[in-house]
Amino acid sequence: MEMRRNPKQPTHERAPRADIGPTLVEPAEFSVKHFSDEARFMESIDHPGLHTHRLVHEGLVSSLLGHKAAFDSGGDLTEEFFQFLEPWLSGHMRGVDMKYTRHANSVGT
Numbered sequence: 001m002e003m004r005r006n007p008k009q010p011t012h013e014r015a016p017r018a019d020i021g022p023t024l025v026e027p028a029e030f031s032v033k034h035f036s037d038e039a040r041f042m043e044s045i046d047h048p049g050l051h052t053h054r055l056v057h058e059g060l061v062s063s064l065l066g067h068k069a070a071f072d073s074g075g076d077l078t079e080e081f082f083q084f085l086e087p088w089l090s091g092h093m094r095g096v097d098m099k100y101t102r103h104a105n106s107v108g109t
Contacts, residue, residue: 020077024068031061038097045104056096060088 035057042050067081 021071024071028061028064028068031064035061042100045107047100047103049099053096053100056092060092
């Protein structure tokens with residue numbers, strides 16, 4: 001990520017705000033669509049962890065939108081944002097999502 005080269009340097013000195021703002025919209029929009037599609041699929045395979053998975057999604061989207069709102073209000077993207085983003089991308093999408101994939105495979109979907 002270009003804007004993360006030096007986390008101690010304020011965001012506004014690393015990249016223009018106008019360039020950063022749209023990069024926060026895409027993950028938020030993607031997340032809402034991804035999570036909606038995923039929940040429908042999990043319902044279709046009667047996944048036993050659907051309720052808990054939905055709660056995780058709600059928390060992730062809430063956190064992402066909170067970081068975006070802070071940025072939109074003039075704040076910088078903090079190290080806290082990047083500490084949230086990295087585990088979400090690797091831990092949730094690559095790890096947690098694999099659990100429902102294993103369930104789908106076990107039921108022959």
